[in-house]
Amino acid sequence: MTPISPSSRRRPRIFAARRTLRTVSLTLALPVALALAGCDANLMDVFKSKETVGGSDGTQAAGRNPDKGAAPASTFTQFNDIPIPAGSDLDLEQSLVLGTEEGWIGRLSLTVKYDMTDMYSFYEREMPKFSWEQLTTVRAKISTMTYRRGARVATITLQPNSGIAGIGSGTAIDFTVAPANRTVLDSGTVRR
Structure with a gap:
């Protein structure tokens, strides 16, 4: 069995962080878009x-x-x-x-x-x-x-x-x- 290197353990966290950041960004962008649409x-x-x-x-x-x-x-x-x-x-x-x-x-x-x-x-x-x-x-x-x-x-x-x-x-x-x-x-x- 090959040991897991420290760099391979970090990779899933990076992808999870990117997904979380993307979700937060979209969650914040929607209310802003709706507020701007209400100004029309x-x-x-x-x-x-x-x-x-x-x-x-x-x-x-x-x-x-x-x-x-x-x-x-x-x-x-x-x-x-x-x-x-x-x-x-x-x-x-x-x-x-x-x-x-x-x-x-x-x-x-x-x-x-x-x-x-x-x-x-x-x-x-x-x-x-x-x-x-x-x-x-x-x-x-x-x-x-x-x-x-x-x-x-x-x-x-x-x-x-x-x-x-x-x-x-x-x-x-x-x-x-x-x-x-x-x-x-x-x-x-x-x-x-």
């Missing part, structure tokens, strides 16, 4: 607007006065690069958006009165109209759809929205948009 007056004005929205193709949400914790339908005017079902309510507590117009990234948490089958068909039909290319789909009790457009990737998660006493009342939609991995952009395929 245009983004905050969007959530205060009371105007109604009427998309020419019917995919934008129609104006209405949603429940507490939800944003007015005019909030969706900022998101002109994705289809949003009419009558959607945005859950502000579960949503986080950074950037504006076609450069935004983040998560939109929506609820709609339509069933999940209709929403799956809606996004499968409407996303290509907004120049999103379908990458993958999983149709199940909780369905996931992934699309790519330029330098961004969108993941749509659909699940039944439990109403009062567990009786279904529509669909909960999580719409996440993030920058694409550089290797995906370069080749159009994922490299490992």
Whole structure:
């Protein structure tokens, strides 16, 4: 059996220290980024607007006065690069958006009165109209759809929205948009 040299014993500690430093850095960077995003007056004005929205193709949400914790339908005017079902309510507590117009990234948490089958068909039909290319789909009790457009990737998660006493009342939609991995952009395929 060969003895372990002192230098080989230190190596795991160095890697552990680097991981810890990276975790701490990311933990500190997130609140700073959120604080800076909150300084964007245009983004905050969007959530205060009371105007109604009427998309020419019917995919934008129609104006209405949603429940507490939800944003007015005019909030969706900022998101002109994705289809949003009419009558959607945005859950502000579960949503986080950074950037504006076609450069935004983040998560939109929506609820709609339509069933999940209709929403799956809606996004499968409407996303290509907004120049999103379908990458993958999983149709199940909780369905996931992934699309790519330029330098961004969108993941749509659909699940039944439990109403009062567990009786279904529509669909909960999580719409996440993030920058694409550089290797995906370069080749159009994922490299490992």
